[in-house]
Amino acid sequence: MSDVGAIVKPTFDAMKLKAEFPILARTVHGNVPLVYLDNAATSQKPRAVIDAITKYYECSNANVHRGGHALGAEATALYEDARSIVASFIGAQPNEIIFTRGTTESINLVAASWSSMMGETLKGCTIVVTEMEHHANIVPWQMACEKTGAVLKVIRVHDDGTLDMEHARELINDTTAFVSVVHVSNTLGVENDVRTICALARSVGALSLVDGAQSIVHHAINVTSLGCDFFVFSGHKLYAPTGIGVLFGRANVLESLPPYQGGGSMILDVTFERTTYNDVPVRFEAGTPNMEGAVGLAAAIRWFTALDLEALRVHEAELSERLLRDLNTIDGMRVFGPQTLHAGIASFVIDGMHAHDLGTLLDEQGVAIRTGHHCTMPLMKRFGVTSTARASIAAYTTHDDLDVLSAALLRSVRLLR
Amino acid sequence: MTIDQNINVVRQEFESFPDWEDRYMHIIALGKGLAPYNEVHLTDEFKVKGCQSQVWLHAAIVGGRVRFEAESDALIVKGLITILLRLFNDRTPKEILEAPSDLVARLGFEQHLSQSRANGVASVLKQVKLYALAYSMVRA
Numbered sequence: 073m074s075d076v077g078a079i080v081k082p083t084f085d086a087m088k089l090k091a092e093f094p095i096l097a098r099t100v101h102g103n104v105p106l107v108y109l110d111n112a113a114t115s116q117k118p119r120a121v122i123d124a125i126t127k128y129y130e131c132s133n134a135n136v137h138r139g140g141h142a143l144g145a146e147a148t149a150l151y152e153d154a155r156s157i158v159a160s161f162i163g164a165q166p167n168e169i170i171f172t173r174g175t176t177e178s179i180n181l182v183a184a185s186w187s188s189m190m191g192e193t194l195k196g197c198t199i200v201v202t203e204m205e206h207h208a209n210i211v212p213w214q215m216a217c218e219k220t221g222a223v224l225k226v227i228r229v230h231d232d233g234t235l236d237m238e239h240a241r242e243l244i245n246d247t248t249a250f251v252s253v254v255h256v257s258n259t260l261g262v263e264n265d266v267r268t269i270c271a272l273a274r275s276v277g278a279l280s281l282v283d284g285a286q287s288i289v290h291h292a293i294n295v296t297s298l299g300c301d302f303f304v305f306s307g308h309k310l311y312a313p314t315g316i317g318v319l320f321g322r323a324n325v326l327e328s329l330p331p332y333q334g335g336g337s338m339i340l341d342v343t344f345e346r347t348t349y350n351d352v353p354v355r356f357e358a359g360t361p362n363m364e365g366a367v368g369l370a371a372a373i374r375w376f377t378a379l380d381l382e383a384l385r386v387h388e389a390e391l392s393e394r395l396l397r398d399l400n401t402i403d404g405m406r407v408f409g410p411q412t413l414h415a416g417i418a419s420f421v422i423d424g425m426h427a428h429d430l431g432t433l434l435d436e437q438g439v440a441i442r443t444g445h446h447c448t449m450p451l452m453k454r455f456g457v458t459s460t461a462r463a464s465i466a467a468y469t470t471h472d473d474l475d476v477l478s479a480a481l482l483r484s485v486r487l488l489r
Numbered sequence: 490m491t492i493d494q495n496i497n498v499v500r501q502e503f504e505s506f507p508d509w510e511d512r513y514m515h516i517i518a519l520g521k522g523l524a525p526y527n528e529v530h531l532t533d534e535f536k537v538k539g540c541q542s543q544v545w546l547h548a549a550i551v552g553g554r555v556r557f558e559a560e561s562d563a564l565i566v567k568g569l570i571t572i573l574l575r576l577f578n579d580r581t582p583k584e585i586l587e588a589p590s591d592l593v594a595r596l597g598f599e600q601h602l603s604q605s606r607a608n609g610v611a612s613v614l615k616q617v618k619l620y621a622l623a624y625s626m627v628r629a
């Protein structure tokens with residue numbers, strides 16, 4: 073017999089991977105083993121990333137794009153290598169990658185720079201977001217509206233947590249100047265059809281931005297096939313350090329935007345009469361950048377892409393399914409979002425119990441989840457709750473972790489009933 | 490008993506529980522027993538800021554002593570509030586204002602509760618003292 077054509081399911085050794093994360097070996101509250109299920113807030117860092125940062129300071133630290141000495145050249149090369157690594161990770165060109173502090177700063181940069189360029193011409197125009205946005209993709213646009221007289225429009229979310237695409241088609245019209253949408257909701261785990269939304273934006277001559285803070289770690293991203301003008305994410309959710317983030321902007325769009333902040337690096341020539349600005353991307357990177365962050369992000373992407381990503385996706389999908397199944401066995405459970413999880417994020421409440429009470433009791437048992445509004449207050453309002461509990465997985469999450477979560481949840485529920 | 494003596498009683502009670510589960514069972518039972526809150530006072534005006542869950546605190550002065558009533562949507566918080574109110578209910582404003590400022594630590598809350606819980610209790614305590622301060626000025 074031949075086994076040609078048999079489906080071989082790739083296996084993923086999360087246990088082995090976990091050993092690469094020093095922090096995951098620690099205990100909390102004395103000697104309770106830690107089960108970290110707050111990965112949508114931030115991921116832990118593998119040894120490879122921690123070592124890369126240490127090595128940067130031990131061997132190569134100097135200011136970039138400046139002093140003509142050996143270390144300066146080395147540090148600049150590492151920083152620009154990092155830019156190239158990020159670019160190829162998301163299918164972009166290096167000159168389309170701007171380093172920022174994170175998703176939040178990336179969105180603020182676009183909103184502030186673009187709205188100051190457009191100014192009063194935006195009066196009466198619309199900026200379109202969705203009801204499931206993180207505050208980071210709401211507030212900068214409200215500020216832009218206030219400055220220009222543009223109006224914020226919000227695409228509705230269905231009861232099952234998916235986006236109302238009919239409403240999207242209605243709202244994205246001739247008056248629309250910008251469309252900014254989240255790829256994967258940090259509260260619901262739902263994946264939006266951003267490709268269609270970006271195409272709609274383009275068809276009416278509007279620019280589009282995709283908030284990839286959550287999708288970057290669970291989906292293969294290609295900015296060209298997404299068809300967006302901007303794509304933003306944070307390093308820290310992708311196993312990289314905090315304080316480093318990415319703004320991808322299509323080259324010709326970036327060229328047209330005025331600077332966001334002024335300072336060193338971003339200039340060509342400064343006199344008190346007039347300053348000429350440097351080319352993109354450095355035009356948008358005023359001041360000494362986060363060099364260790366860029367090095368750490370490059371190390372994280374190298375480490376991540378060396379994993380068997382196909383097997384990892386299968387593993388994460390399995391865990392997501394299992395997480396939902398486990399949760400739904402609990403009496404009075406309400407899981408938000410569609411019942412097929414796309415990104416290992418499950419937000420839930422249990423009848424008669426406050427999410428914070430659940431979070432407190434889980435924490436006593438070593439299980440770290442997030443409770444609260446997850447910086448999506450309009451979405452909370454949409455579903456008539458003030459807070460939810462949220463468990464979220466990462467590559468190092470094991471079935472054992474979910475066993476502990478299940479047992480700890482049952483124990484907590486018993487205490488609270 | 491003075492507030493100071495009461496603090497020691499609460500702390501001893503707290504430390505008599507062998508593990509976290511018994512401790513929380515106790516807190517939750519207290520929470521379920523918290524006196525009912527007048528719904529009329531369930532407004533933003535009486536909401537305590539700085540808590541992760543929603544907490545309302547209302548006070549009235551009866552015969553020179555402050556009478557508190559409180560509500561929360563979280564059971565553990567209700568339990569902790571019950572403990573606080575046991576210390577402060579029917580005290581004079583002066584007694585309340587003279588209560589030790591490191592009370593949360595002395596109750597053992599910082600040691601035995603998560604940080605956010607201890608912070609929440611501290612926010613409620615601050616509000617308790619603000620009421621006492623207001624009443625002490627009215628009477629002066």
Ligand SMILES: Cc1ncc(COP(=O)(O)O)c(C=O)c1O
Nearest residue numbers: 174175176206208258283285306
């Ligand atoms: C969907 C989404 N957008 C934006 C953000 C903001 O990211 P950061 O705080 O790293 O800037 C987050 C992170 O919480 C997020 O999940």
